[in-house]
Amino acid sequence: xxETITSPLRAVWESLLERLFFLPPFPETxxxxxxxxxxxxxxxxxxxxxxxxARWPKVTGYVLAGIVFGPSALSWISIEALAQARPIADAALxxxxxxxxxxLDLSWLRRxxxxxxxxxxxxxxxxxxxxxxxLWLVGLTPAWAAATAAVTMASAPAVVLLTIEEAKxxxxxxxxIILHTAISSAxxxxxxxxxxxxxxxxxxEDWLNAxxxxxxxxxxxxxxxxxxxxxxxxxxxxxxxxxxxxxxVLIACALLAVGIARMLAVPVFxxxxxxxxxxxxxxxxxxxxxxxxxxxxxLLAIVLFVxxxxxxxxxxxxxxxxxxxxxxxxxxxAAKAGAMxxxxxxxxxxxxxxxxxxxxxxxxxxxxxxYEIASLYPEVGRSAxxxxxxxxxxxxxxxxxxxxxxxxxxGECESGERNRGGIA
Amino acid sequence: MTTKALGDFKDSAAFSxxxxxxxxxxxxxxxxxxxxxxxxxxxxxxxxxxGEIKLEITESMIEISTxxxxxxxxxAADLGGLRDTLRQHCERNNIGVCGGGTHPFHHWxxxxxxxGDRFNDLYQRYGYLAKQFTVFGQHxxxxxxxxxxxxxxxxxxxxxxxAFIALSASSPFVDGVDSFYQSAxxxxxxxxxxxxxxxxxxxxxxxxxxxxxxxxxxIAQGIKDLYWDxxxxxxxxxxxxxxxxxxxxxxxxxxxAALAQSLARWLLRTRPPLHTxxxxxxxxxxxxxxxxxxxxxxxxxxVNLCQTPLKQTLADxxxxxxxxxxxxDCAHWLTPLKQAVAENMGDAAWLRAREKQHGNMNxxxxxxxxxxxxxxx
Numbered sequence: 001x002x003e004t005i006t007s008p009l010r011a012v013w014e015s016l017l018e019r020l021f022f023l024p025p026f027p028e029t030x031x032x033x034x035x036x037x038x039x040x041x042x043x044x045x046x047x048x049x050x051x052x053x054a055r056w057p058k059v060t061g062y063v064l065a066g067i068v069f070g071p072s073a074l075s076w077i078s079i080e081a082l083a084q085a086r087p088i089a090d091a092a093l094x095x096x097x098x099x100x101x102x103x104l105d106l107s108w109l110r111r112x113x114x115x116x117x118x119x120x121x122x123x124x125x126x127x128x129x130x131x132x133x134x135l136w137l138v139g140l141t142p143a144w145a146a147a148t149a150a151v152t153m154a155s156a157p158a159v160v161l162l163t164i165e166e167a168k169x170x171x172x173x174x175x176x177i178i179l180h181t182a183i184s185s186a187x188x189x190x191x192x193x194x195x196x197x198x199x200x201x202x203x204x205e206d207w208l209n210a211x212x213x214x215x216x217x218x219x220x221x222x223x224x225x226x227x228x229x230x231x232x233x234x235x236x237x238x239x240x241x242x243x244x245x246x247x248x249v250l251i252a253c254a255l256l257a258v259g260i261a262r263m264l265a266v267p268v269f270x271x272x273x274x275x276x277x278x279x280x281x282x283x284x285x286x287x288x289x290x291x292x293x294x295x296x297x298x299l300l301a302i303v304l305f306v307x308x309x310x311x312x313x314x315x316x317x318x319x320x321x322x323x324x325x326x327x328x329x330x331x332x333x334a335a336k337a338g339a340m341x342x343x344x345x346x347x348x349x350x351x352x353x354x355x356x357x358x359x360x361x362x363x364x365x366x367x368x369x370x371y372e373i374a375s376l377y378p379e380v381g382r383s384a385x386x387x388x389x390x391x392x393x394x395x396x397x398x399x400x401x402x403x404x405x406x407x408x409x410x411g412e413c414e415s416g417e418r419n420r421g422g423i424a
Numbered sequence: 425m426t427t428k429a430l431g432d433f434k435d436s437a438a439f440s441x442x443x444x445x446x447x448x449x450x451x452x453x454x455x456x457x458x459x460x461x462x463x464x465x466x467x468x469x470x471x472x473x474x475g476e477i478k479l480e481i482t483e484s485m486i487e488i489s490t491x492x493x494x495x496x497x498x499x500a501a502d503l504g505g506l507r508d509t510l511r512q513h514c515e516r517n518n519i520g521v522c523g524g525g526t527h528p529f530h531h532w533x534x535x536x537x538x539x540g541d542r543f544n545d546l547y548q549r550y551g552y553l554a555k556q557f558t559v560f561g562q563h564x565x566x567x568x569x570x571x572x573x574x575x576x577x578x579x580x581x582x583x584x585x586x587a588f589i590a591l592s593a594s595s596p597f598v599d600g601v602d603s604f605y606q607s608a609x610x611x612x613x614x615x616x617x618x619x620x621x622x623x624x625x626x627x628x629x630x631x632x633x634x635x636x637x638x639x640x641x642x643i644a645q646g647i648k649d650l651y652w653d654x655x656x657x658x659x660x661x662x663x664x665x666x667x668x669x670x671x672x673x674x675x676x677x678x679x680x681a682a683l684a685q686s687l688a689r690w691l692l693r694t695r696p697p698l699h700t701x702x703x704x705x706x707x708x709x710x711x712x713x714x715x716x717x718x719x720x721x722x723x724x725x726x727v728n729l730c731q732t733p734l735k736q737t738l739a740d741x742x743x744x745x746x747x748x749x750x751x752x753d754c755a756h757w758l759t760p761l762k763q764a765v766a767e768n769m770g771d772a773a774w775l776r777a778r779e780k781q782h783g784n785m786n787x788x789x790x791x792x793x794x795x796x797x798x799x800x801x
Contacts, residue, residue, distance in 0.1 A: 290455075371449075
């Protein structure tokens, strides 16, 4: 479609080239900065419009913009452009994952056994039920069923964090949604690393890769994340606490870790998540504890979700695949709600169920994990992972709304009060 | 407007005590105020053996109040029990608790009014002031044996309002900056139309007439609408001193209760002349001096027509009430106050020193929270 617009322009340009010798050749690809700006603008416009007119979460609008302008629909964002924009998406996802890692407060689990119970229940039930569903009802092989479970068992850290930020939510339901999301993400990364080995073993019978690849991913992510942490703390210690310079140092070290992880083919989401966890646990002097990401990270988040939306394989949609994905989401929802209901504790049941609703999103991390596994054996991987990709595609649209509804029903966001004319 | 009858003054045991402390609920992540009071109380399994734990106007506040006690040691035990109960429960919910009259850097528009008709009425009546009222005070109740005695004590204690302000001052920071005040909290209270001093009233009869007048004018509905610095509390049978900032430790809160009890006994025993009409002229100025300068305040004396350093009058006062403190078995609780006056070192100075050391407010609140929990006194 984009060709129909550019071809007359190309013809005029090439005719001018003969006389205006200073002109460069007609650009074959869009400049990266221009692409970034276009993704930002289309995402922003649709996100803001849907938020203003239909009260939809902005994230949903960004994803929709990606779907509409991506290869599945209008094709204004080509597959090449998606590949070109991948570093930006990695940077955005990396920063958000680092933030989630920084919020992982394991000491809370020690102080509150009921939370340990509910997180273990969530992780175990989600993985087990999705695995059984994929294996028995969809008919995947054990390796791909495990891959499907590993990819979809966790909540979506980026969506959860941005939805909470957008709603300015605060309270017990909010805090528990963050905690469950961070812990289930950690568990899904462990499962992801193990699954890498299983997939190698099943598809190539190459035991060296089956053993070394998971180790490469985990140890590599740990080392790169650890290096980023050490560097960030070391430099930040010399700067005034809470200063803008510290913010820049934190972002620079995070981007350095993103870059090195990309160079070493270590998953960015895992590396930066571990960097966040290490930053929170190794920062004994509270050097960077209170340094928050600037509002500007929304810019990157918009681009991330436009790219995720454009990466979703809607063009391959079939009703059977859709029904299977819906089934997976229902099983997953039941597992999470069941885990929250069963775990008991001081938070009343309705609020625990709201936590269960708030951790439903499934998004960028799942999509990136699925593509990571699929890229190992492209000839089978892509079709084998259609199920989690469609589940993510559907939840991309519904998840942010569910999370926001949970926050709203818990009475922990500010919007309700503003609507009543109060001073929020 | 529905008015609430004043009711009879319920006589109570002489010099019995009760203490209320409003505490800050802070996030363990960045030590900003967090919303959580309703959830915290909703899941609290506690038999009220040390007193009550209650909601306050916004979700970032919680109030603890002791049982009525005849001794200061009883108050200390209750406050310790309440503190520990709250600590255990807050830890389960990953919330920190902190003392101090203001939160040094919270953003008041982010506060949320607690559910409940009374809080909603206050919000509707006072608008944004209700959210700015996220400040934290200590109230000390002293039991009186009769209504007339309570009114006399209310007037007599009015003179000592600057002393209580200076000794409890723990709110130097507002909106992330040094206010230059030792107690900036009271500036948030003084915005309310019924704050200030109790008018010069001589008896319970005069008080009830004055209150009926306020009700008839539509100014006050119930006694709770009077945000006076010192006010009678008929249903408890007490006089309530309401000007103290919540100190950073429960030990300091207990010491202030000891001063209130000893002072009340000394006043009722010696019955000094009150000069209430003259005192009314200087009360606001003296209160400002104590809020702004703390122990360094210069207090106007409308009888001798001079100014006196508060530090001097406080040292004299603590000496004067020593015998009564011994009689009440609380002299040991006055020692920290004497030391604070001698060294000119209060909670506000401690907070400023921490801010100077860390260069940021988050660490100040973190350390203040640990201090309330008795970790680094």
